[in-house]
Amino acid sequence: xxxxxxxxxxxxMILVSCAPASNLAPTNSxxxxxxxxxxxVPEASSEAPTLVPVSVAxxxxxxxxxxxxxxxxxxxxxGDFIMGMGIGNTPQKTIALDPYWIYLSDVTNKxxxxxxxxxxxAPPAAEIGTPPYTNPDYGDYPVVGVTxxxxxxxxxxxxxxLPTEAQWEKAARGSSGAVYPWGNDTVGCDLANYKGCExxxxxxxxxxxxxSPYGLFDMAGNVFQWVSDYYAEQAYNDMPxxxxxxxxxxxxxxxxxxxxxxxxxxxxxxxxxxGAPAFxxxxxxxxxxxxxxxAIAPFCQSGSYIPTGSxxxxxxxxxxxxxxxxxxxxxxxGYTTVQxxxxxEYTVQTSGYxxxxxxxxxxxxxxxxxxxxxxxxxxVCNASCSTSPTQTGATPAxxxxxxxxxxxxxxxxxxxxxxxxxxxxxxxxxVIDRGGQKVCAVGLNLNGQCPLGTYFDGQYGGCISPTxxxxxxxxxxxxxxxxxxxxxAAGYNxxxxxxxxxxxxxxxxxxxxxxxxxxxxxxxxxxNQVRMTGPGCVTVTVNLLRCSQPADICSKITQExxxxxxxxxxxxxxRNNTCVAKKP
Numbered sequence: 001x002x003x004x005x006x007x008x009x010x011x012x013m014i015l016v017s018c019a020p021a022s023n024l025a026p027t028n029s030x031x032x033x034x035x036x037x038x039x040x041v042p043e044a045s046s047e048a049p050t051l052v053p054v055s056v057a058x059x060x061x062x063x064x065x066x067x068x069x070x071x072x073x074x075x076x077x078x079g080d081f082i083m084g085m086g087i088g089n090t091p092q093k094t095i096a097l098d099p100y101w102i103y104l105s106d107v108t109n110k111x112x113x114x115x116x117x118x119x120x121x122a123p124p125a126a127e128i129g130t131p132p133y134t135n136p137d138y139g140d141y142p143v144v145g146v147t148x149x150x151x152x153x154x155x156x157x158x159x160x161x162l163p164t165e166a167q168w169e170k171a172a173r174g175s176s177g178a179v180y181p182w183g184n185d186t187v188g189c190d191l192a193n194y195k196g197c198e199x200x201x202x203x204x205x206x207x208x209x210x211x212s213p214y215g216l217f218d219m220a221g222n223v224f225q226w227v228s229d230y231y232a233e234q235a236y237n238d239m240p241x242x243x244x245x246x247x248x249x250x251x252x253x254x255x256x257x258x259x260x261x262x263x264x265x266x267x268x269x270x271x272x273x274x275g276a277p278a279f280x281x282x283x284x285x286x287x288x289x290x291x292x293x294x295a296i297a298p299f300c301q302s303g304s305y306i307p308t309g310s311x312x313x314x315x316x317x318x319x320x321x322x323x324x325x326x327x328x329x330x331x332x333x334g335y336t337t338v339q340x341x342x343x344x345e346y347t348v349q350t351s352g353y354x355x356x357x358x359x360x361x362x363x364x365x366x367x368x369x370x371x372x373x374x375x376x377x378x379x380v381c382n383a384s385c386s387t388s389p390t391q392t393g394a395t396p397a398x399x400x401x402x403x404x405x406x407x408x409x410x411x412x413x414x415x416x417x418x419x420x421x422x423x424x425x426x427x428x429x430x431v432i433d434r435g436g437q438k439v440c441a442v443g444l445n446l447n448g449q450c451p452l453g454t455y456f457d458g459q460y461g462g463c464i465s466p467t468x469x470x471x472x473x474x475x476x477x478x479x480x481x482x483x484x485x486x487x488x489a490a491g492y493n494x495x496x497x498x499x500x501x502x503x504x505x506x507x508x509x510x511x512x513x514x515x516x517x518x519x520x521x522x523x524x525x526x527x528n529q530v531r532m533t534g535p536g537c538v539t540v541t542v543n544l545l546r547c548s549q550p551a552d553i554c555s556k557i558t559q560e561x562x563x564x565x566x567x568x569x570x571x572x573x574x575r576n577n578t579c580v581a582k583k584p
Contacts, residue, residue: 051434051435051437051439052434052435053470054434054460054464054469054470055459055460056457056459056460056464056469057457057458057459057460058457058466059075059077059455059457059466060075060077061075061076061077061213061214062074062075062213062214062215063075063455063456064104064215064449064455065101065293065450065453065454065455065466066449066450066451066452066453066513067101067103067158067290067293067452067453068158068159068296068452068453068489068510069107069111069114069115069158069510070110070111070114070510070511070512070513070514071103071104071105071107071108071111071158071288071514072103072104072105072513072514073101073102073103073104073290073293074101074102074103074104074171074214074215074216075099075100075101075214075455075466076097076099076100076101076102076167076170076171076214077099078096078097078098078099079096079097079175080094080095080096080175081094081095081097081169081170081173081174081175081176081177082094082095082173082175082176082177083095083166083169083170083177083236083270084177084236084270085268085270085271089233089234089235089236089272090236090270090271090272091236091237092177093236093239093241094241095166095170095239095241095242095244096241096242096243097166097167097170097242097243098243098291100163100167100289100290100291101289101290101291101293101466102163102167102171102214102216102287102288102289102290103216103287103288103289104215104216104217105142105204105205105216105217105218105287105514106142106143106204106217106218106222106223106225106285106286106287107142107143107151107154107285107286107287107288108139108140108141108142108143108204108514109133109134109135109138109139109140109141109142109143110136110139110140110511110512111143112124112133112143112146112154113133113134113139113511114510114511115154115157120153120157121150121153121154121157122150124143124144124145124146124150124280125145125146125280126145126546127144127145127280127281127282127546128282128329128546128547128581129200129282129329129545129546129547130144130145130200130201130282130545130546131327131543131544131545131546132546133145135375135543136517136518137375137517137541137543138543139511139512139517140203140204140205140514140515140528141201141202141203141204142201142204142218142222142223142285143285144201144223144280144281144282144283144284144285145280145281145282146226146280146284146285146286147277147278147279147280148162148226148253148275148277148278148279149277149278150280151226151285151286152226152228154286154288155286155288155289158288158290159290159293159294159296160288160289160290160291161228161288161289161291162226162227162228162286162288162289163227163228163287163288163289164227164228164229164243164244164245164246164289165227165228165229165235165244165246165254165256165272166239166243166244167227167289168225168227168256168257169256169269169270171212171214171216171219172212172216172219172220172256172257172269173212173213173269173270174212174213174214175213177270178213178269179268179269179270180192180210180220180267180268180269181210181211181212181213181216181219181220181269182209182210182211182212186264187220187221187264187267190207190209190210191207191209191210191220191221192207192210192218192220192221192222192258192267193206193207193218193221193222193260194220194221194258194259194260194261194262194263194264194267195260195261195262195263195264196264197221197260198260198326199260199326199328200260200326200327200328200545201222201223201260201282201283202222202260203514203528204217204218204222204514205217205514205515206222207221207222216287218257219257219269220257220258220267220268220269221257221258221259221260221262221267222259222260222283223257223259223260223283223284223285224255224256224257224258224259224273224281224283224284224285225255225256225257225284225285225286225287226253226254226255226275226284226285226286227253227254227255227256227286228245228246228253228254229245229246229247229253229254230246230247230248230249230250230252230253230254231246231247231250231252231253231254231272231274232246232247232250235247251276252274252275252276252277253274253275253276253277254272254273254274255272255273255274255275255284256272256273258271259283259284260283261283276557278557279557281581292466292467293453293465293466293467294467294468294486295453295465295467295468295471295484295485295486296453296485296486296487296488296489296501297481297485297486297487297488297494297499297500297501298401298413298451298452298453298473298474298499298500298501299413299452299492299500299501299503299509299510300412300413300495300498300500300501300502300503301410301411301412301413301503301509302398302399302402302410302411302413302452302509302510303410303411303509303510303511303512303518303524303525304396304397304398304404304409304410304411304523304524304525305396305397305447305512305513305516305524305525305526306396306397306522306524306525306526306527307397307446307447308447308515308527318382318385318536319382319536319537319538320340320341320344320380320381320382320536320537320538321339321340321341321344321380322338322339322340322341322344322378322380322538322540323338323339323340323540324336324337324338324540324541324542325337325338325339325365327543327544327545328545329545329547330547331547332372332547333369333372333547334369334370334372334544334545334546334547335367335368335369335544336367336368336369336542336543336544337365337366337367337368338355338365338366338368338378338380338540338542339363339364339365339366340364340365340366340380341364341380341382342364343382343383344364344380344381344382344383345380345381345383346366346378346379346380346381347378347379347381348368348376348377348378349376349377349378349379349539350370350375350376350377350378352370352371352374352376353368353369353370353376353378353542354368354369354370355367355368355369355378356368366378368542369544370542370544371544372544372546372547374543374544375541375542375543375544376541376542376544377539377540377541377542378539378540378542379537379538379539379540380537380538380539380540381536381537381538382536382537383536384536385536385537396409396522396523396524397445397446398411398445399411399428399445399449399451399452400426400427400428400429400442400443400444400445400451400463400474401413401414401415401416401428401442401451401473401474401475402414402451408523409522409523409524410509410523413498413499413500415472415474415475415476415477415499416429416440416474416475416476417440417475417476418439418440418472418475418476418477419439419440420438420439420440425440426440428442428443428444428445429441429442429443429462429474430442430443430461430462432460432461432462440475441460441461441462441463441464441474441475442454442462442463442473442474442475443456443462443463444456444463450463451463451473451474452510453465453473454473457469468484468485468486470484471484471485472484472499476499477499478496478497478499481496481499482496485499488501489501492504511525512525513525515527515528516528555578555579555580557579558579560572560577560579
């Protein structure tokens with residue numbers, strides 16, 4: 001080992017010894033597959049080549065990386081940005097921030113389910129007009145009903161924190177101080193989910209045209225978002241020019257963004273809100289920041305997936321229209337509307353559900369109802385069809401560095417050799433030139449993403465950790481893995497022989513990413529799509545909102561000024577001197 005390589009390894013060992021242990025223990029939102037039978041990986045060759053240090057460009061603005069709970073992080077580089085609107089309590093200032101990674105979307109229901117399942121998070125409040133957060137059909141919707149403390153605790157669980165007010169605003173507006181995340185064009189229902197568009201929350205990836213300069217979804221509309229700062233009306237007056245973190249104390253916390261109930265003129269990115277830390281509502285969620293993602297060892301098991309864009313075989317039969325259009329409450333009863341083809345036949349599959357058929361504005365619409373906060377199925381068929389559509393015909397795939405286990409449908413960590421084989425590198429790996437020595441490095445998966453904890457570095461030509469470029473993700477090197485990987489998440493044990501983090505009890509591993517849903521039949525994560533179930537038939541799920549036993553979301557607030565500060569969700573009853581939730 002040359003002197004330079006020895007110094008690099010010593011430095012990494014020092015970082016590992018100082019790194020705090022994570023308390024993350026993710027789990028699959030679907031019933032987990034049985035734990036894998038690990039195949040022992042042979043020891044790396046003792047004659048491994050001495051390589052020159054990794055040369056990298058580093059992440060660029062908007063670079064993404066899959067993180068520990070199945071989320072996507074986006075990179076925001078260091079530099080100045082314009083903060084504030086220049087009026088009221090938001091005077092314009094130039095603020096400098098260090099680099100950071102921020103969640104591409106709000107924390108979703110299925111991400112939060114993982115934290116609750118491990119005992120690290122309390123369940124969110126059951127808010128009126130929202131589906132149960134455990135319903136997998138709403139897995140990609142933002143989790144709501146969380147207090148500031150619950151949001152901060154979750155972010156700590158994933159080795160991060162709530163964003164500061166400055167971090168949130170830069171991620172929303174970019175460096176030049178645009179009015180909205182998408183620029184200066186007026187808000188519309190094609191850009192964000194605000195009042196008059198949907199009437200309820202939507203999946204976090206619904207509005208791709210409204211993304212921020214760094215690629216973030218829902219920085220306007222859908223749900224308000226907690227941030228870390230205490231609130232003060234004149235906080236900007238005392239704000240330092242570099243990395244501000246807000247006042248040292250207050251009885252309220254800052255809330256940023258807007259929601260599906262926000263008026264159009266209140267969706268500007270610089271508008272500030274605030275709320276009591278104990279406040280929660282049906283339109284308030286959060287996202288996290290990870291300042292410096294550590295090189296956590298790979299999980300010994302991950303979920304397989306059907307790659308995005310894999311075609312579904314439909315035969316020659318035309319599948320009828322069956323689009324779920326919306327959910328609403330009428331009194332204490334919940335309803336779901338489904339738009340179907342004019343000549344289609346339908347069958348209600350779930351006992352206790354019923355649907356009525358009507359033509360509305362020239363379109364045929366089913367209105368279905370059933371037990372409160374439940375899910376049912378309706379099959380819609382083209383009666384003239386004679387050929388049967390089939391399920392998605394693609395084979396489940398695994399990330400590079402993992403092997404598919406046909407028994408469980410899961411992917412088992414199986415790192416490849418650093419050395420090129422006779423035929424070159426394995427599929428999913430790239431050939432890298434390390435000072436004249438050609439070696440293999442893990443590359444992009446079939447969805448164009450790097451394995452968890454890594455990003456694609458254009459200069460290096462492969463997927464690497466942003467804080468430990470030499471960490472051997474997908475590479476069989478037991479010695480380097482034991483020093484470069486900075487431990488495992490809580491609830492996992494490091495398996496030195498297999499160079500991965502094994503769940504301490506059963507198959508508690510991260511679930512499907514945003515845009516995918518676990519399919520029990522195929523035992524894999526599939527892109528969200530309608531399910532074809534017979535000759536020219538599709539089956540859709542109708543989900544009913546929680547319309548009875550409304551959550552008491554404001555009564556803990558006893559002072560009128562504090563209630564008014566939460567006016568986006570609460571109103572003050574002067575006759576009874578109480579703070580009450582606004583009616584949906």
